[in-house]
Amino acid sequence: EVQLLESGGTLVQPGGSLRLSCAATGFTFGKYAMSWVRQAPGKGLEWVATLSSGSGTVYYADSVKGRFTISRDNSANTLYLQMNSLRAEDTAVYYCAKDPYQISVDWFDPWGQGTLVTVSS
Amino acid sequence: DIQMTQSPSSLSASVGDRVTITCRASQGISNYLAWYQQKPGKAPNLLIYGASTLQSGVPARFSGSGSGTDFTLTISSLQPEDVATYFCQKYNNVPITFGQGTRLEIK
Numbered sequence: 640e641v642q643l644l645e646s647g648g649t650l651v652q653p654g655g656s657l658r659l660s661c662a663a664t665g666f667t668f669g670k671y672a673m674s675w676v677r678q679a680p681g682k683g684l685e686w687v688a689t690l691s692s693g694s695g696t697v698y699y700a701d702s703v704k705g706r707f708t709i710s711r712d713n714s715a716n717t718l719y720l721q722m723n724s725l726r727a728e729d730t731a732v733y734y735c736a737k738d739p740y741q742i743s744v745d746w747f748d749p750w751g752q753g754t755l756v757t758v759s760s
Numbered sequence: 761d762i763q764m765t766q767s768p769s770s771l772s773a774s775v776g777d778r779v780t781i782t783c784r785a786s787q788g789i790s791n792y793l794a795w796y797q798q799k800p801g802k803a804p805n806l807l808i809y810g811a812s813t814l815q816s817g818v819p820a821r822f823s824g825s826g827s828g829t830d831f832t833l834t835i836s837s838l839q840p841e842d843v844a845t846y847f848c849q850k851y852n853n854v855p856i857t858f859g860q861g862t863r864l865e866i867k
Contacts, residue, residue: 746794
């Protein structure tokens, strides 16, 4: 069974930094692109970033470009999201999600359970 | 950026009803559309991709149709466990964008 488990979410002050992790099990992690999607409290879904299987291709939403960095360690089956210069509007549940192909702009399946990031002083 | 607009924003229907949710793209996206179901406090779950391909394990009462700019998600016979918020997502290019969601309740 494919499972994704996010961690690292917490309360952080505006301007601060945080790194989220997503541990993957149940599939050959290194063969698939992976993504982060977020959801502000009571709001809709917002795509954040996508990274190809070999880390050669990366896409970011304009809202996070230059502040967030997606990366992966295929030997550890783990996806990361380094978040810098955090703003109140970054407050959200952050989900990691598996893409269907190695390099893809596609649908997401499955999703992790999410980790909450709160940016507040 | 291509905007995705869902309608209605919410709806209430009775068990056994046929329910239709629509999603409109501001530009043509061929069939690069997915639908998700999100139950309260849970992560989204993929229902349909390619506008009409049912994801493995999803009940056959769910179906999708459309191409270009107009898409629909249909539940042929509403069940109590279908109470959720439904999102469409376009993926023809970046940025990937989602509709604002449709909250479905049982009458």
